[in-house]
Each structure stands twice: as structure tokens, then as C-alpha cells.
Amino acid sequence: MTKIDPSLYLQNQQKTRTPSPELGKNEFLKILMTQLSNQDPTNPMDDREFISQMAQFSSLEQTTNMANSIEQLVQSQLVSPVIEYSHMIGKEVSYQAFDKDTGEKLDVETSKVVAVSQKEGWAILELKNGEKIYADAVLQVSEPTIKED
Structure with a gap:
């Protein structure tokens, strides 16, 4: 019989949440999914509002990717004495x-x-x-x- 790892017990899990001052793409997706799953079926979210939020997410992801690419470029330039x-x-x-x-x-x-x-x-x-x-x-x-x- 397999044993359960004691670190997975609920009593051993962190009880307090540590808030983050930054809103990244994962947090944005969680908020969007929570909104979609908790909306009133008789009064769904306006299409324009949903498209606007998806555009914001896409813009956030592109900005993040661009920042990472620039950081990699800067690091590679700093490393090479050639x-x-x-x-x-x-x-x-x-x-x-x-x-x-x-x-x-x-x-x-x-x-x-x-x-x-x-x-x-x-x-x-x-x-x-x-x-x-x-x-x-x-x-x-x-x-x-x-x-x-």
C-alpha cells in the first residue's frame, strides 16, 4: 500500500495567504475565470466588456514577453567582452x-x-x-x- 506524504495533509498547509502587490497574467486569468464562472446566467457579461478584458490580457502577456526578451538581450550584451x-x-x-x-x-x-x-x-x-x-x-x-x- 502506498503512503500519503504528510506534507500534503490539510493541517500542514499554509493557513494564511500572503498578498502580492503585483498583478501578473496568472492572477488576471484567475480573476477573469472567477468572473465568468460566477456570472448570472440570465444576465451574462457584455460582449464588449469581455473582449476588452481579453485584449487587456493579451496586451499584458505581450508586454511581459517583450520585457523578458529585452532583459535577455541586455544580459547577453553585458556578458560578452567580444x-x-x-x-x-x-x-x-x-x-x-x-x-x-x-x-x-x-x-x-x-x-x-x-x-x-x-x-x-x-x-x-x-x-x-x-x-x-x-x-x-x-x-x-x-x-x-x-x-x-
């Missing part, structure tokens, strides 16, 4: 060069950005001279001095 630094493609950047063997500072070098990638959430600028530098290592950004076709 998108954030893509405007630098074609620009010249100056950066402090270092000797790869000793770590000693060399002269400030300048090169054109040809691509942007990411590594562990950091933007990497790929330069025409073959170097790859972190975007935060850039000292100066400028338009290219020599136009190339």
Missing part, C-alpha cells in the same frame, strides 16, 4: 611591450586591431603585428595613420 570591444577592430592601439623571456619592459608599441576574442571572460585584442594583448593593457586608441585597402 561585443563590448568589437568597436576597436580597425583602430590603432598603443600598449606597453614586454620581453617574453625576461618580463623586462620594452618600448611602447603601436599596431592595428584585426580581431577581438575572449579568454576566461577577458577581452583579447589580436593585433596586425601578431601580438595578442588584454584590452585593459591599451594605453591609447586612435584612428589608423595609414589607410590600407
